[in-house]
Amino acid sequence: MVSLQLQDLGAAYGGNQVLSGISTPPLTGGQLVALLGPNAAGKSTLFRRIFGLLPGSGTVHIDGTDSPNPIAYMPQDNGSRPVLSVYEAILLARMQGRRLKVLPEDHAEVERVLDVLDIGHLRSRNAGDLSGGQRQMIGAAQALVQNPRVLLMDEPTSALDLSRQIDMLTLLQRLAKEQELLIIVALHDIGYALRFADAAMVIDKGRMIACGPTAEVVTAEMVREVFEVEARIEPCSKGSPQLIVERRAAQPSDLRPGGML
Amino acid sequence: MSSKADIGEQAQAGRDFYRALVIRRQLILVALATALAFSLCVDLALGPARYGLGQVVEALLWPSQVDEQLRVILWEIRMPVALMALVVGASLSVAGMQMQTILNNPLASPFTLGISAGAGFGAALALAFGVVIFPFAVDYVVPVNAFLMAMLTSMAIYGLSLRRGVTSETIVLLGIALVFIFNALMSLIQFFASQQAVAAVVFWTMGSLTKATWPKLWISLSVLVIALPLLARRGWALTAMRLGDAKAESMGVRLRSLRLEVLLIVSLLASISVSFVGTIGFIGLVGPHIARMLLGEDQRFLLPGTALSGALILSIGSICSKMIIPGTVIPIGIVTAIVGIPFFLYLILNRRVATW
Ligand SMILES: Nc1ncnc2c1ncn2[C@@H]1O[C@H](COP(=O)(O)OP(=O)(O)OP(=O)(O)O)[C@@H](O)[C@H]1O
Ligand SMILES: [Mg+2]
Numbered sequence: 001m002v003s004l005q006l007q008d009l010g011a012a013y014g015g016n017q018v019l020s021g022i023s024t025p026p027l028t029g030g031q032l033v034a035l036l037g038p039n040a041a042g043k044s045t046l047f048r049r050i051f052g053l054l055p056g057s058g059t060v061h062i063d064g065t066d067s068p069n070p071i072a073y074m075p076q077d078n079g080s081r082p083v084l085s086v087y088e089a090i091l092l093a094r095m096q097g098r099r100l101k102v103l104p105e106d107h108a109e110v111e112r113v114l115d116v117l118d119i120g121h122l123r124s125r126n127a128g129d130l131s132g133g134q135r136q137m138i139g140a141a142q143a144l145v146q147n148p149r150v151l152l153m154d155e156p157t158s159a160l161d162l163s164r165q166i167d168m169l170t171l172l173q174r175l176a177k178e179q180e181l182l183i184i185v186a187l188h189d190i191g192y193a194l195r196f197a198d199a200a201m202v203i204d205k206g207r208m209i210a211c212g213p214t215a216e217v218v219t220a221e222m223v224r225e226v227f228e229v230e231a232r233i234e235p236c237s238k239g240s241p242q243l244i245v246e247r248r249a250a251q252p253s254d255l256r257p258g259g260m261l
Numbered sequence: 262m263s264s265k266a267d268i269g270e271q272a273q274a275g276r277d278f279y280r281a282l283v284i285r286r287q288l289i290l291v292a293l294a295t296a297l298a299f300s301l302c303v304d305l306a307l308g309p310a311r312y313g314l315g316q317v318v319e320a321l322l323w324p325s326q327v328d329e330q331l332r333v334i335l336w337e338i339r340m341p342v343a344l345m346a347l348v349v350g351a352s353l354s355v356a357g358m359q360m361q362t363i364l365n366n367p368l369a370s371p372f373t374l375g376i377s378a379g380a381g382f383g384a385a386l387a388l389a390f391g392v393v394i395f396p397f398a399v400d401y402v403v404p405v406n407a408f409l410m411a412m413l414t415s416m417a418i419y420g421l422s423l424r425r426g427v428t429s430e431t432i433v434l435l436g437i438a439l440v441f442i443f444n445a446l447m448s449l450i451q452f453f454a455s456q457q458a459v460a461a462v463v464f465w466t467m468g469s470l471t472k473a474t475w476p477k478l479w480i481s482l483s484v485l486v487i488a489l490p491l492l493a494r495r496g497w498a499l500t501a502m503r504l505g506d507a508k509a510e511s512m513g514v515r516l517r518s519l520r521l522e523v524l525l526i527v528s529l530l531a532s533i534s535v536s537f538v539g540t541i542g543f544i545g546l547v548g549p550h551i552a553r554m555l556l557g558e559d560q561r562f563l564l565p566g567t568a569l570s571g572a573l574i575l576s577i578g579s580i581c582s583k584m585i586i587p588g589t590v591i592p593i594g595i596v597t598a599i600v601g602i603p604f605f606l607y608l609i610l611n612r613r614v615a616t617w
Contacts, residue, residue: 014425053510069513079505083558083616087279089504095497096512100561107279111272120271124278142512 009058029180034193072148093142293569345473347572354548354571356531364429370545371531375439383410389454407536415528468539468594496560
């Protein structure tokens, strides 16, 4: 089974250190891991660092797979270039690093992903003409079609409607279990993290705050410390934990001088 | 979620959709190639002595069976010029297309990036003052000078692109700045040069195929023949670049090394072409846009399509340059601009699918 371990990872843009000392225990396949943190915490940067798009200190260990490209990465920005049909845009993600000839199994793979995400009806549409949510689905398809062992998804539900958010996370949960993938999703919705994720990582200001089973990591204290929100976590009628937001904890830090805004 | 049968049906639908797309593009490529063959024959038939298309085809297929005069005119005088039109058209068009791709900018072309202007400056130095960077074979003094200046310009562009915070817009701006600088320098040269030299420089910058010879053709052709497979090898990655840097990177495209590799190849293509035939600015911009409109972004079709459309435009330009005033061959750079730009504007303003 695939496993991913981060050791003392750091990353900087120019001279600006935005990530440092990010370490995790080995994260094994079969799990959906939520990556939580406020805006500008460094979630996207961490994904880019793991995927190898940014240089920096520390190491990323991947074991338990002999695939040459075990990681797929869905960026936060899905682009809006009006240049390819949906089918071609997904096929393109699959064909990177392969020969020019498209094989029957490549088509089969594209169709499988279109079906799994239920976007077959978009097949012949121009990828640039789609709605924001549809584009996000295409982005997910482009990551899935690469058949990765580790899947990094940067806010894959941010543009989706309520039912599609649930469908997407349910699907990821199922894929992680069935195919023993390690799927890490950056999320802003802590409720979804509680409901769908097996484990959670919290980062704030470029540092790892916590990493472990969701129930241990996502606590009222963590939400107060990191997100500055007073909240309770209670089991709902069906038993799964839920986040109930009460109020903003302290003086909103982003309105103070030197704050985020 | 769908049942097994549904999935089978859907997969079939997907393959059918894709197959139709591929067949349409293949047909367009065949049509372009046919038009090109026809245009080549017409180009060969035209000149001070006019021949029928039948005679041309006969002389092409069975050169030993036609009379000596026809054979010499066709094979030794007109053929290098006509083929040079194809090779240069294809080279400039492909160079422009890949510049647009790697810079993500519809304005990029050998002309707008200053490569043609650099070549012009190099040529002017040789023509006006006999400043020769590498003295050898007299016939090649001007092209070699032009080539070296063109490559120098490309390398300057590349050097700039490595700097932090430089966007593709900055690079195109730099290219346009270089065009102005080189043009000013050429004016300066003309100001000091002799009348004769000025005439030579002006004629050179108009772009002309009449200087074409078999050896020059072979040089340009071999560069093209080497460049095309090298570019084709990067087909999927180059197509992905059209989705934007972030998306391409996320698909595993290594942007930096790909940009360097492609820029080197296309600089060579463009520099060789302009140094042999002078400034033909318009092909590198229009050839790729026409090919994109016809074929879309998939480089497996766009690359050959761009080469064919560039070759076709220049071949038609070559025909027009002999037809407009009978008995006079108007420099092809002028003709392609006058005939081609209105056509280009028509296409841009009437296109149904957005390509940028
Ligand atoms: N290309 C870049 N150049 C310079 N700084 C950057 C760049 N991208 C991000 N940063 C900085 O790095 C820090 C972390 O940004 P990052 O995008 O990783 O945050 P995030 O956790 O993904 O936030 P969000 O929830 O808003 O997506 C921020 O301070 C941001 O300003
Ligand atoms: Mg982010």
